Amino acid sequence: MQRDPILQAENVTKRFGGVTAVDGVSVNLAVGETVALIGPNGAGKTTFYNVVSGRMAPTSGRILFEGTDISGKPAHEIARLGISRSFQVTNVFNELSLRENVQVALVSHRGKSLRLFSVLSYDRALREEADAVLARLGLAEMSEQRTGTLSYGDKRLLELAIVLATEPRLILLDEPTAGLTPEETRKVIRLIDGLRADQPYTFFITEHDMEVVFNLADRVLVMHRGRLLAQGTPDEVRTDPHVKAAYLGEDDEAAA
């Protein structure tokens, strides 16, 4: 079945002085797909992500989200359009409870003034909404706990809750299982699976853990030296000789 495109990157290049971190990358993501972006260190994955999420503008090329050109738009505008990116625990408030963290995300996404913050805890509808988001990540029972007391793994889950609170259609997850124990990693995989079953979210994930990539991704994009080296199903990519060579650090210039 042909699914509608949600993200189209056309010939995207990003240079830092003499370094071409992303070099003419063109990719399409379809609604409801989970796509993993992999590649050896320095391949350009983070830079490509930064360009898609608006943290930096591309040097050239175009990015369309649901048909709208978002190239070079600021991150907050891109977020408002429906792309949300996790930030590896950097955007949670440790002094607040889990519920308050999600409430802040709900309120700020809707563009209401944060002065409302002082009455957040009295707004019943908002509380219930926040609790519903936390429940989707198995955090409901911790809703009143102070965030600073959470384990790293649970903070990563809270971060996912904050992402969901912004009502995204495209979710960028930057190494969602980095630093997690194997058990926590399996939990994150299960939860992401559950979210996909509930709603046609599109996930675009960077991840070094191949277990996670092969468990979650419908499709894998492989970057190497700024370029898109290969794309395909996990099995196709796993057996691709160019990909193997890139990971082994062999000279694959002739193959690229």
Ligand SMILES: Nc1ncnc2c1ncn2[C@@H]1O[C@H](COP(=O)(O)OP(=O)(O)OP(=O)(O)O)[C@@H](O)[C@H]1O
């Ligand atoms: N702000 C910057 N200024 C200059 N060079 C940069 C900058 N950001 C990235 N680079 C360079 O661009 C290239 C791609 O880096 P990038 O961080 O995007 O790779 P990556 O695939 O995410 O790597 P890793 O897996 O190690 O995080 C590297 O050569 C890097 O040194």
